[in-house]
Amino acid sequence: MTRLVLTRPDDFHLHLRDGAMLTGIAPETARDFARAIIMPNLVPPVVTGAQAAAYRERIAAALPGADFTPLMTLYLTEDTDPADVVAAHRAGIVTAVKLYPAGATTNSASGVRDFDRVRPVFEAMAEAGVPLCVHGEVTTPEVDIFDREAVFIDTVLDPIRRTHPGLRVIMEHVTTADAVDYVKSADAGLGATITTHHLIINRNSILVGGMKPHYYCLPVAKREIHRVALLEAAISGDARFFLGTDSAPHSDDKKECDCCAAGCFTATNTMPVLAEVFERAGALDRLDAFCGHFGADFYGLARNPGTLVLERRDTPTAFPAKIETGAGPVTVFNPGFPVHWRVVA
Ligand code: NCD
Ligand code: ZN
Numbered sequence: 001m002t003r004l005v006l007t008r009p010d011d012f013h014l015h016l017r018d019g020a021m022l023t024g025i026a027p028e029t030a031r032d033f034a035r036a037i038i039m040p041n042l043v044p045p046v047v048t049g050a051q052a053a054a055y056r057e058r059i060a061a062a063l064p065g066a067d068f069t070p071l072m073t074l075y076l077t078e079d080t081d082p083a084d085v086v087a088a089h090r091a092g093i094v095t096a097v098k099l100y101p102a103g104a105t106t107n108s109a110s111g112v113r114d115f116d117r118v119r120p121v122f123e124a125m126a127e128a129g130v131p132l133c134v135h136g137e138v139t140t141p142e143v144d145i146f147d148r149e150a151v152f153i154d155t156v157l158d159p160i161r162r163t164h165p166g167l168r169v170i171m172e173h174v175t176t177a178d179a180v181d182y183v184k185s186a187d188a189g190l191g192a193t194i195t196t197h198h199l200i201i202n203r204n205s206i207l208v209g210g211m212k213p214h215y216y217c218l219p220v221a222k223r224e225i226h227r228v229a230l231l232e233a234a235i236s237g238d239a240r241f242f243l244g245t246d247s248a249p250h251s252d253d254k255k256e257c258d259c260c261a262a263g264c265f266t267a268t269n270t271m272p273v274l275a276e277v278f279e280r281a282g283a284l285d286r287l288d289a290f291c292g293h294f295g296a297d298f299y300g301l302a303r304n305p306g307t308l309v310l311e312r313r314d315t316p317t318a319f320p321a322k323i324e325t326g327a328g329p330v331t332v333f334n335p336g337f338p339v340h341w342r343v344v345a
Helices: 019-030 049-062 082-090 115-128 145-163 177-185 203-207 224-235 270-280 284-299
Strands: 002-007 010-014 035-038 069-075 094-099 132-134 169-171 190-194 241-243 307-312 322-325 328-331 341-343
Touching (some): 002 284, 019 049, 019 322, 019 328, 035 049, 049 069, 049 082, 082 115, 094 115, 115 145, 145 169, 145 177, 169 177, 177 190, 177 224, 190 224, 190 284, 224 270, 224 284, 241 284, 270 284, 270 307, 270 341
Parallel strands (some): 010 035, 035 069, 069 094, 094 132, 132 169, 169 190, 190 241
Antiparallel strands (some): 307 341
């Protein structure tokens, strides 16, 4: 039996939803994580500081007594008021702003179509030090879904970063070697989150031997060479890469149907699964920094004072297959290999 004492981790990309789903799944994250960057893609989206403050209250109400801090984000639209963003950031309500290209993913219809229209917001954010979280995929119908991240870097992200060199940017849930290389090539002000599931699955996992809806998420998992590039980045000790699970619950009826919603739900078992992944890669000593140091440092937050203790046993850990919520059951991510780690304190 081996013991691992980690800094209490943070999740720099999380979907907590609202209503009965929020109530059902929020404890799955708050159990292990001290803080999380909360995605604003509700219906309707969280677009103003006042809406973020109200959503933060609903999250707190879903987690009575929990030692958990939600770090709120605003959903960027072409109508976003730069002054509202800056005021909400100064007031400590909002940590970052999220850019969804319109139509890129779940609940992104209100996202940005014309990037020139949000320039004043980017200018104000750069000036006030508000980071931008980016869903990095183009939505151009002609572009193949497996190429959408790489094309986004060249045609959208790099031009934005050149126009606004002072803007701090987090490329969310990177899925390609192209994105890893781009982040490494930047001199400053660019970080990236990596999810638990993209360190484990490739596109074969989704499609070979029958279609696996619970492995379908956006950006979609790519070829094995890309998964390996992500793993190398995660275990490299390069502080620009840190954990953002993108745990994105959908009830089973939305996943197991003829138009499956995008999202993998990893909140329940992320830390034990990551311990197994890092151990298999011979990099257990790098797990703490990836989950507990680099993201906080990038966002300019103090690292968490508390700890999370994991233990390794010879018998694999049993995780629930589903979390029952008032909005229906949610299937927990199955890594497809035995996990010997468990959280004990
Ligand atoms: C997310 C969701 O369900 O809200 N889905 C996903 O596949 N990751 C949206 C997102 O982050 O793209
Ligand atoms: Zn997401």
